[in-house]
Ligand SMILES: CC(C)(COP(=O)(O)OP(=O)(O)OC[C@H]1O[C@@H](n2cnc3c(N)ncnc32)[C@H](O)[C@@H]1O)[C@@H](O)C(=O)NCCC(=O)NCCS
């Protein structure tokens with residue numbers, strides 16, 4: 001099984017690349033933020049620990065996590081973010097490692113894990129190679145404003161918590177440029193997958 005780690009800054013197009021790999025290259029995919037969301041549901045130990053630390057203000061009327069409230073606590077405060085990360089990330093990794101084992105048992109050929117934080121969490125040790133999805137910041141800002149209604153200050157806060165472009169480039173074996181039409185992105189992916197497949201056949 002080939003394991004690819006997909007990373008890059010907020011709004012760079014990681015999810016879009018992941019969806020394409022699932023649809024067109026039959027990849028089994030895993031999104032770390034979806035795993036984190038599962039673990040943050042009420043009744044889970046992570047949920048209880050978050051409420052104990054941040055208070056009932058982060059619980060909405062349905063008794064679930066109010067993500068916007070929690071966002072207000074952590075993206076502006078390094079210590080609070082570190083606390084949240086230390087609570088969630090080891091459990092996310094445990095879940096993903098288990099998923100990888102299951103996919104190996106099913107003889108899956110291509111497994112792709114996606115997160116903005118793969119480098120911080122040392123997923124390079126787990127992946128055969130890491131891909132950096134690169135899109136210029138100005139394009140990411142425009143896309144995020146249109147698609148998610150993010151404001152510049154929300155985007156600033158998230159970017160401030162993520163790796164710089166030079167770190168992403170240094171730590172990833174492949175950079176996929178996604179600032180243009182997605183057809184151009186696909187062409188780069190196809191080329192890279194072919195190289196990887198030839199490597200794995202040897
Ligand atoms: C603070 C939370 C509740 C805000 O939720 P919300 O739905 O508003 O935003 P969402 O989760 O979609 O995050 C928005 C973007 O912020 C970035 N981001 C999220 N968590 C982090 C983090 N811990 N560090 C740096 N960037 C992050 C990602 O690029 C993400 O796409 C949420 O981001 C969270 O619980 N984060 C901690 C868990 C985590 O690290 N998840 C990401 C991968 S494991």
Ligand SMILES: Nc1ncnc2c1ncn2[C@@H]1O[C@H](COP(=O)(O)OP(=O)(O)OP(=O)(O)O)[C@@H](O)[C@H]1O
Pocket residue numbers: 008009010011012013014015016017116143144147178179180181182185
């Ligand atoms: N090549 C492209 N051309 C036009 N729009 C794009 C392209 N790639 C991605 N987008 C759009 O940009 C937005 C952000 O993309 P996406 O959600 O895939 O980013 P992401 O890196 O997964 O974000 P996050 O870090 O928040 O998880 C989406 O609305 C997506 O449709």
